Amino acid sequence: MTDPFDLLDIPTVLTDEERDIQATVARFLDDRVRPNIAAWFAEGHFPRELARELGELGLLGMHLDGYGCAGVHATGYGLACLELEAADSGLRSFVSVQGSLSMFSIWRYGSPAQKEEWLPRLAAGNAIGCFGLTEPDFGSDPAGMRTRAVRDGADWVLNGTKTWITNGGIADVATVWAATEDGVRGFLVPRGTPGLSTHDIENKLSLRASVTSELHLSDVRLPESARLPAARGLSAPLSCLSEARFGILFGAVGAARDCLHAALxxxxSRVQFGRPVAGFQLTQRKLADMAVSLNTAMLLALHLGRLKDRGDLRPEQVSVGKLNNVREALAIARECRTILGANGISLEYAPLRHANNLESVLTYEGTSEIHTLVIGQALTGLAAYR
Structure with missing residues (x-):
């Protein structure tokens, strides 16, 4: 069977190191995840022991330097995300939240003591992190957050609720963003802190092989040493989101590739009217259109990866990648399901599982509407959010 990426010889534009990263991650997923992912999805289960295995492979915070992190360049990290999401979006979400939200927030904005305490443990998978920004009434408009941090002597007291928090129920440390009298600030809240409780969100139809939770903070008292000292204003959590969105724009390509592999x-092998359905014109048109869309998305991801490697990637360019690649991946997943006919609704085949997952990817880390407005502002110079 032809690899869809061979259509434009995409593997030839990757470096040897990049191909090695892809191959290493793919082998791990073939051995450890693919035989189990349908059952994990059906059961709504994320095996916590995977965290240490991913840490041993060097995938957690792999694009960061120091503290046990691999220090891989951006494109290599993106290609790892591609392979992870080709297995399941929930797995890529775990790695993205751990590395690009939890660890990046500490690496970029934390004190030396905070970095030494948490980053080596998080990189090894011996600890799990989460990122508390979204609230029940404030998703796309985080500036309206109601979670508050108030000074009380030398301490801070936090009250509020965060929701749709990946890893929340299993996290050993939460990066929590709260409004203060001096603007938005970030705090590290370890598991077991009095006043912190979590509640897992059940009955999800998407990202089922992933833990999603609410965080409740009721008079959570923290010392000044828990505050991320370099994080000042909403730009701090938004910069973390840009890191995570970069992984998503690669990851979505992986989900789409896996769907197209399944459809091809x-x-x-499926015979109707005396020959394989691949030989019919309508099926070939679907396959050709999807292959063109997939390769276009991959080239966009690689271009943005090269820009990030040079230090030239801008937030609106990340929005272009996230908007286009997730939208196209979802369309490919749905179209592949049609080629599989009735069999396509079974967990024996990946496309509908990917489609369900991509429905979440379409709206988290910035909805399509928000990314459209980011691009619109870049083009016109006018903000249209309100």
């Missing part, structure tokens, strides 16, 4: 294999 099925169309080649």
């Amino acid at each position: 294999s099925y169309a080649d």
Whole structure:
């Protein structure tokens, strides 16, 4: 079976190191995840022991330097995300939240003591982190957050609720963003801190092989040493989101590739009217259109990766990648399901599982509407959010 990326010889534009990263991650997923992912999705289960295995592979915070992190360049990290999401968006979400939200917030804005305490443990998978920004009434408009941090002597007292927090129920440390009289600030809240409780969100139809939770903070008292000293204003959490969105724009390509692989294999083996359905014109048109869309998304991801490697990637460019690649991946997943016919609704085949997951990816880390407005502002110079 032809690899869809061979259509434009995409593997030839990758470096040897990049191909090695992809191959190493793919082998791990083939051995450890793919035989189990359908059952984990059906059961709504994320095996916590995977954190240490991912840490041993060097995937947690792999694009960061020091503190046990691999220090891989941005494109290599993106390609790892591609392979992770080709297995399941929930797995890529875990790695993104751990590395690009939890660890990045500490690495970029934390004190030396905070970095020494948490980053080596998080990189090894011996600790799990989460990122508390979204609230029940404030998702796309985080500036309206109601979580408050108030000074009380030498301490801070936090009250509020965060929701749709990946890893929340299993996290050993939460990066929590709260409004103060001096603007938004970030705080590290360890598991077991009095006043902190979590509640896992059940009955999800998407990202089922992932833990999603609410965080409740009721008079959570923290010392000044828990505050991220370099994080000042809303730009701090938004910069963390840009890191995570970069992984998403690669990851979505992986989900789409996995769907197209499934559709190609099925169309080649499924016989109707005396021959494989891959030989019919309507099926070939679907496959051709999806292959063109997939390769275009991959080239966009690689271009943005090269820009990030040079230090030239701008937030609106990340929005272009996230908006286009997730939208196209979701369309590919749905179209691949049609090629599989009734069999496509079974967990035996990946496309509908990917489609369900991508429905969440479409709206988290910035909805399509918000990314459209980011691009619109870049083009016109006018903000249209309100």
